[in-house]
Amino acid sequence: MDSKEKKKLSESDICDLFITPAINKAGWEPMTQIRREVTLTPGPVVVRGNMSSRNKKKKKFADYVLSWEPGVPVAVVEAKDNNHIVSHGIQQALGYAEILDVPSALSSNGDAFASHNKAPAAGENIETEFPLESFPTPQDLWKRYKSYRGIEDEAEKLVVQPYHLDVSGKEPRYYQVEAINRAVEAVAGGKKRVLLVMATGTGKTYTTFQIIWRLWKAGEVKRILFLADRNILIDQTLVNDFKPFGSVMTKIKNRKIDPSYEIYLGLYQAITGPDEEDKIFKYVSRDFFDMIVIDECHRGSAADDSAWREILEYFNNAVQLGLTATPKETKYVSSSTYFGEPVYTYSLKQGIEDGFLAPYKVVRIDIDKDIEGWTPPPGMTDDLGQEIEHREYNQKDMDRILVLNQRTKLVARRIMKYLNATDPFSKTIVFCEDIDHAERMRVALVNAAGQLALDNPKYIMRITGDSVEGKAELDNFIDPEIKFPVIATTSELLTTGVDAKTCKLIVLDKTITSMTSFKQIIGRGTRIDEENNKWFFTIMDFKKATELFRDPDFDGEAVVIYEPGDDDDPVPPDPEPGEGDDEGDGGVDETPGVYKVRVSGVDVNIISERVEYIGPDGNLITESYKDFSRKQIRKEFTSLDDFLKRWNNAAKKQALIDELEEHGIVLDNLATEIGKDYSDFDLICHIAWGQPPLTRKERANKVKKRNYFTKYGEQARAVLTALLDKYADEGIATLESAKVLRLDPFKTIGTPVEIINTIFGGKEKYESAIQELEQELFKKEESA
Structure with missing residues (x-):
């Protein structure tokens, strides 16, 4: 084919006629080693107002991903049509290679290949070009990959152990692949303590299953113990991600470890306790388990003097894998000190940027008595007739020491106002100071909800550690298929381990100073659920808790802080074992004996509200959907004349509209704000350049x-x-x-x-x- 004809070919034609044949000829197997058109990330969801859309322009999409074995990527190839030079796609390929953490990034225009090698041998160039017929063999790129990742020859058999293939065709996401491979490589390299840090909602349990599956199938480990501190975590794991283990798996019950199984799931509280007879893990030998997985290892298991830590030290020859969304790092507790540095970290910020996690908008609400403070008149008595201490009460005192009943009602009304304006059946968690506050909030919400609460008494439930009725509804609350309960009031029970995929509103009426607690609470809303149209969530903050978003440590590297924690972040106490099948699901999280001043007649008002969104840099900004759209349209079109020219020259106007949608601009969303009868053309001209709009x-x-x-x-x-x-x-x-x-x-x-x-x-x-x-x-x- 002559060069003129070649330049007329599309990128897809170049792939089919030149690039794919060259890769095949080098010995790469089409069915197992070559993946075409691989979506690495779907692109972030943009939320403004009550609207959301994906920014498909930021989607990461690799033309080729080459793997030594399925699930073990080693190289990326970026294709371009023949109107580009050979190396034009190298920078793009390098971006994808960085995501996959592979050493080989290649580019081609159908004439030759350009290559960037992150692990060059002595004397080798980092970047080279070579003809189509000289594409590297699988063995060449696998050798380079092993060098880059530090994999020794003797570890190779374990590293290439196959994944479990899901019958539904589900494949791990790129960061899950990287987490799985990093963990397996660490074990293959002789590491005994391995830490994975993955944001809530990113599939830690599925990732863990694949790690265990590969190590177990390879014979590296035979008996595995998966430890968690909440019954719901164990039960979800049994029936969902760990289901393929089938009959070799059991849940530890009745304080007995049956030696006839291989995969054990158990609560810490079920196998240990304060008394020696509670420590049933000691009834088996120290080498009984080959691997222990510690879920949510930021909690008490990380503390040196924790009873849970005793389990880890008893089985100290086993491989120990710690999982957490928020590594605990204080003077008293450090998961990193115990496990070492994480072998892989995937943060909330990265998850939102990639589009795998739901972004959030923050509604900050200031109440006059919180901000300005409240001082009772001299001699004033509370609702029980006791004289109130004459001092100024502020935001930290509210619902801890001082209960202003009008304040509780005001918060409840504001929550219901938001739900009624959006969707009154959006799953909502209201975090309160303690159980007493959670119950009073439940009552206030029932009254504020009116007919909704009358129509179904389970519309609002208090789900706290002491409530048998509330805890019984927990499964229904987190099930997307079950409508009620809609609103859950809580204090601590729902902070972790609750997979509430459809949670769209998180209300913070709780003073939070612990970054770990804050991250865990925010994590309740981070899952995207496309089937149920859940793309983002809202945080309604009455206690300035979201100021923690501005803390550089919110999504930064974990460091051990050698300073005393504050009263909200004490040394975690060892949990007391519970009774029966409810053990470990939380106790009464309220300090007994604290007298609260309760006052009914004090007027309370909202003095300010501010709505903030995640900006392009990941920081919170105040910006309307109109402002966001104006910026994006003006990025795409240099002027009104430029837009008019392109609009008039477009054979299909819808193609321009689709192009804007890739930037996250959904004109239907704008029409909701500006007017549904205006044309797309007029919406664009009006928003971006202030032109007076006409209706269709x-x-x-x-x-x-x-x-x-x-x-x-x-x-x-x-x-x-x-x-x-x-x-x-x-x-x-x-x-x-x-x-x-x-x-x-x-x-x-x-x-x-x-x-x-x-x-x-x-x-x-x-x-x-x-x-x-x-x-x-x-x-x-x-x-x-």
Whole structure:
């Protein structure tokens, strides 16, 4: 093929005719080692107001990912058409190679290959070019990968042990692959203590399952103990991610470890306790378990004097894998000190940027008595007739020491106002200071909800450690298929381990100074659930807790802080074992014996509200959807004239609209704010350049009044008039789709084929008539 012909080929043609054959010829297996068009990240969700959309422009998409074995990627190849130079795609390939942490990034335009090698041998160049027929063999790139990752030859068998293949076709995400491979490589290299830090909602349990599966299938470990501190964590794991282990798996019950199984799931509290007879883990030998997985290892298991730590030290020859979203790092507790540095970290910020985790908007609400303080008049008594200490009470005192009943009612009304304005059946968690506060909030919410609470008594439930009824509803609360309960009031029980995928509102009426607790609470909302239209969540903050977002440590590296913690972050006490099957699901999280001042007659008001969103740099900003859209449109089009030129020259206007949507601009969202009757064209011109907008109906009527139709026959005029009416009702997409001709009133004129071929004289002339109709609709003088 000559060079002129080659330059006419699409990128896809270049792949099919030149790049793929060259890779195949080098010995790469098409079915197992070569993956084409691999989506690494879907692109972040943008939220403004009550609207959200994906920014598909930031989607990460690799043309080729080459793997030594499935799940063990070693190289990335970026393809370009022949109008680009050979190395044009190298920088893009390097970005993908960094995501996958592989040493080989290659680029091709169909003439040759360019290569960037992150692990060059002595004397080798980092970047080279070579002909198509010289593409590296799998053995060459595998050797380079082993060198780059520090994998010794004797560890290779374990490193390439296959993943468990899901019958549904589910594949691990790129960061899960990296976490799995890093953990397996660490064990293969002889490491006994391994720490994974992965944000809530990123699939830690699924990742853990694959690690265990590969080590177990390879014979590296035979008996494995998975430890958690909440019953719900164990039960979810049994029936979901660990299900493929089948009959070799058991849950430790009745204070007995049955030696006939291989995979054991248990509560810390079920196998240990304060008394020697409670420590049933000592009934088996120290080498009974080959591997112990510690879920949520930021909690008490990290403390040197924790009873849980005793289990780890008893089985100190076993491989110990710690999992956490928030490594605990204080003077008293450090998971990193015990496990060492994490072998892999995937943060909340990265998850949101990639588009795997839901972004949040923050509604900060200030209440006068919190901000300005409240001092009771001398001699004032509380609701029980006791004199109130004459001092100033502030935000930290609210619901801990001082209970202003009007404040509780005000918070409840504001929560219901938000839900009624968005979706009153959005799953909501309200975090309170303690159980007493959670119960009073439940009562206030029931009264504020009115008919909603009357229609279903489980619309609002208190789910706390001491409430048998509330805890019984926990499974229903987190099940996306079960409508009630909708609102859960709590204090501590729902902070961790509760997989509430559809949670759309988190309310903070709780003083939070512990970064670990804050991250765990925020984690309740971070899951995206596309099936249930959950793309983002809202944090309603009454206690300035979200100031912690501004702390550089919020998503920074964990460091051990050798200073005393504050009263909100004490040394975690050893949990007391519970009774029966409820042990470990939380006790009464309220300090007994603390007298609270309760006052009913004090007026309380909201003095300010502010809504903030995640900006492009990951920091919170105050910006409306209109402001965001204006910036994005002006990035895409340099001026109004530039937009008008591209709009008028576009054969399909919908293509421009789709392009804007890739930037996160959904015009339907803008129409909700500006007006649903305006055309897409007018919305864009109005938002970006302040042009006065016309409705679709106004534009259609202006066209009808002109002599534009006279050049067409009677039937063609009838079709074009009907198309104008369809545009006025539904917009540009309807106008540009031939499917509209199957609908009324076109069916009375003829079939789509008859209309296009007989009335307009063929497809080309029909499309030309549509384009001319659009030019009439969007004449420049009409948009000024």
